[in-house]
Amino acid sequence: MGTPVIEGWFTQDPEPGLIGSSCDACGTVFFPSGLSFCRNPQCEGTSFAPVTLSRRGRVWSYTDAQYQPPAPYVPARDPYEPFAIAAVELAEGLVVLGQVAEGYGVVDLAVGAEVELVIETLYVDDSGDRTIWRWRPVSSSTATNGDNQ
Numbered sequence: 001m002g003t004p005v006i007e008g009w010f011t012q013d014p015e016p017g018l019i020g021s022s023c024d025a026c027g028t029v030f031f032p033s034g035l036s037f038c039r040n041p042q043c044e045g046t047s048f049a050p051v052t053l054s055r056r057g058r059v060w061s062y063t064d065a066q067y068q069p070p071a072p073y074v075p076a077r078d079p080y081e082p083f084a085i086a087a088v089e090l091a092e093g094l095v096v097l098g099q100v101a102e103g104y105g106v107v108d109l110a111v112g113a114e115v116e117l118v119i120e121t122l123y124v125d126d127s128g129d130r131t132i133w134r135w136r137p138v139s140s141s142t143a144t145n146g147d148n149q
Helices: none
Strands: 019-023 048-052 055-067 083-090 096-097 114-125 128-137
Touching: 096 128
Parallel strands: none
Antiparallel strands: 019 048, 055 083, 055 114, 083 096, 114 128
């Protein structure tokens, strides 16, 4: 399947999921994992358990990246091709930002629409495919990538 661009942030199972943490003291769930303190400002917890987050959520907001992000971003194509970004609210109460799946654009998104987590290749280097999570619309039957604008 490839090597994750960011190790430990998502699983590459047939039904992938983001890997977050749950504070042992207060139960606050957050993403990404790997901190030494609780993100709940009223908690002094320092012990956490890994938790696989919901792989489906609802679009909270979205936009498109018309301009290439700065380094260390590695564009998948040259010349750069714009892509959609979605902020997705998960059942755990978190909003997680991520690119939208290949072939989908802002025309395929709507606030409140259901999306699911998928793993796709971000770019290819000497070690092979480098993978990242993306959000794919659940109800959209065809990918337009903005072609019908």
